[in-house]
Amino acid sequence: MNRRGYEALAVGAEIAVPVALLAAWQLWTVHAGSQYFPRLSTIVVEFRHMWLFSQFGEHVVPSLERIGLGFAIAVVVGIALGIPLGLSRWARLWAMPHIEYWRAMPPPALLPISVVLLHSIGNVQKVSFIAFFCLFPVLLNTIDGVRGIDPTLLDTARSYGLRGFDRIRRIILPAALPQIAAGMRNSLSLAVIMMVLSEYFSSTSGVGYVLLISKNTFQLAPMWAAILLIGLLGYLLNLLFILAERRLLAWHRGWRAATAG
Amino acid sequence: MAPGLAGGDGRLMLEIKGLGKTYGAGDKLTNAIADVSFSVGDGEFVCVVGPSGCGKTTLLKCAAGLLRPTRGEVLLRGRRVTAPPEELALVFQEYSRSLMPWASVRNNVRLPLRHKKLSAGERTRLVEESLDAVGLTRFIDHFPWQLSGGMQQRVAIARALAYQPSVLLMDEPFASVDAQTRSDLEDLTLRVREEYGITILFVTHDIDESIYLGDRVVVLTHSPTHVKEIVGVGLPRPRDQIATKELPEFAHLRAHVYRLIKREQEAPQSLVPA
Numbered sequence: 001m002n003r004r005g006y007e008a009l010a011v012g013a014e015i016a017v018p019v020a021l022l023a024a025w026q027l028w029t030v031h032a033g034s035q036y037f038p039r040l041s042t043i044v045v046e047f048r049h050m051w052l053f054s055q056f057g058e059h060v061v062p063s064l065e066r067i068g069l070g071f072a073i074a075v076v077v078g079i080a081l082g083i084p085l086g087l088s089r090w091a092r093l094w095a096m097p098h099i100e101y102w103r104a105m106p107p108p109a110l111l112p113i114s115v116v117l118l119h120s121i122g123n124v125q126k127v128s129f130i131a132f133f134c135l136f137p138v139l140l141n142t143i144d145g146v147r148g149i150d151p152t153l154l155d156t157a158r159s160y161g162l163r164g165f166d167r168i169r170r171i172i173l174p175a176a177l178p179q180i181a182a183g184m185r186n187s188l189s190l191a192v193i194m195m196v197l198s199e200y201f202s203s204t205s206g207v208g209y210v211l212l213i214s215k216n217t218f219q220l221a222p223m224w225a226a227i228l229l230i231g232l233l234g235y236l237l238n239l240l241f242i243l244a245e246r247r248l249l250a251w252h253r254g255w256r257a258a259t260a261g
Numbered sequence: 262m263a264p265g266l267a268g269g270d271g272r273l274m275l276e277i278k279g280l281g282k283t284y285g286a287g288d289k290l291t292n293a294i295a296d297v298s299f300s301v302g303d304g305e306f307v308c309v310v311g312p313s314g315c316g317k318t319t320l321l322k323c324a325a326g327l328l329r330p331t332r333g334e335v336l337l338r339g340r341r342v343t344a345p346p347e348e349l350a351l352v353f354q355e356y357s358r359s360l361m362p363w364a365s366v367r368n369n370v371r372l373p374l375r376h377k378k379l380s381a382g383e384r385t386r387l388v389e390e391s392l393d394a395v396g397l398t399r400f401i402d403h404f405p406w407q408l409s410g411g412m413q414q415r416v417a418i419a420r421a422l423a424y425q426p427s428v429l430l431m432d433e434p435f436a437s438v439d440a441q442t443r444s445d446l447e448d449l450t451l452r453v454r455e456e457y458g459i460t461i462l463f464v465t466h467d468i469d470e471s472i473y474l475g476d477r478v479v480v481l482t483h484s485p486t487h488v489k490e491i492v493g494v495g496l497p498r499p500r501d502q503i504a505t506k507e508l509p510e511f512a513h514l515r516a517h518v519y520r521l522i523k524r525e526q527e528a529p530q531s532l533v534p535a
Contacts, residue, residue: 160373255362258406
């Protein structure tokens with residue numbers, strides 16, 4: 001088969017498989033008639049009713065804001081802490097046990113205390129909670145990325161008198177960026193999890209809150225519609241991130257391809 | 262020129278005085294460089310050769326201010342080198358690792374000029390001139406990894422030239438390119454040296470290369486390293502890959518340096534750490 005035909009087939013499969021799965025789901029739910037598994041068509045109608053767009057502003061927008069803000073804080077703090085930790089063995093010696101301790105903490109264990117300490121079940125608590133757990137992938141990947149910078153490159157920078165902020169901005173940050181981006185991608189999917197978790201625990205808005213209310217009132221179609229939305233959110237955010245990464249780190253793909261050969 | 266005398270116009274550019282470098286401590290102490298002294302005159306081209314593992318790169322890093330010597334000192338125009346001086350540029354063997362893969366050829370050459378007090382126009386001129394000198398004008402907007410190995414090393418040389426150093430240190434710069442490219446890069450180095458009137462200290466393990474390029478060749482011993490001999494190269498300039506290498510004098514010098522190093526390699530190495 002020629003290349004064109006092969007690609008057409010690949011794209012076709014990418015669309016056909018989910019369509020077939022959805023069709024199977026619909027057939028099965030119609031056949032089973034279970035109250036726990038409403039028909040797919042019912043869920044889709046519910047989905048359109050809820051999210052396009054009557055409750056979009058009320059529940060989806062707050063959730064997205066929390067993810068965006070929490071993720072952004074985690075990235076900024078993670079890079080700002082990760083660079084000095086990557087550069088200094090002494091700083092690592094001092095900080096790593098603390099980082100490893102908090103990183104190993106299961107997020108739900110900190111949910112009650114976050115509400116108590118921050119006197120909030122609103123945005124302050126949600127954003128802090130998301131930011132805290134999204135911090136670790138960015139932080140650890142920044143540390144690793146900085147440590148992994150080629151010593152020849154650092155020697156080059158030193159011999160040309162690059163110092164201080166210039167050295168960080170022009171050498172350290174771009175050299176570590178591919179690995180920082182890998183950490184950011186992990187953090188982004190964590191952000192969706194933390195958003196649902198924190199909203200499900202205590203909230204007055206958000207898709208996690210909708211999930212909780214639907215469960216408590218035993219409304220299964222809205223519950224499934226919320227699940228569908230959360231999955232789609234995670235998928236789309238990841239897709240957006242990959243597209244941005246491809247543009248910003250185009251050099252890295254080229255460089256890797258060139259050095260592998 | 263007589264061996265041991267500084268070339269160029271007689272003034273000293275770089276002096277390496279009683280330099281020693283020791284790694285580790287206690288039982289693991291390694292005396293890499295025992296005692297090395299030589300000097301490089303203003304405008305002179307000095308090559309350093311020696312058996313592999315004799316600490317050539319260590320020596321060059323000390324001269325560049327990237328490594329602190331354990332003993333002795335390095336003087337640049339009479340001033341002691343303690344950190345990388347602005348008058349000095351370094352070209353590494355590993356071109357692909359010393360160039361920034363995320364930056365274009367232009368930005369690679371331009372980056373070291375950031376902290377120099379120059380106008381934007383002046384910077385652009387320096388970048389374009391130095392890339393022109395190494396024949397890469399056409400590739401100014403390429404990424405380094407889109408170029409061949411020899412071209413990448415030319416980018417590194419252009420970057421060093423744009424920095425306008427008085428001294429250029431080169432650490433086995435052509436060790437990882439093919440033979441033809443290597444000859445081309447040698448001639449390019451001789452040409453830019455004439456154009457820029459630059460002093461060059463060139464480390465290599467290739468005896469032919471050291472004689473072809475240098476005014477003098479510093480031959481080092483095994484580790485713990487001393488200077489075995491400083492060989493004056495009286496070959497006429499401009500040098501030519503065919504005509505110069507045909508000269509009886511070239512063959513004679515080559516055999517002489519070769520014997521010095523071969524004798525080094527046959528000598529039993531000391532197994533006791535110094």
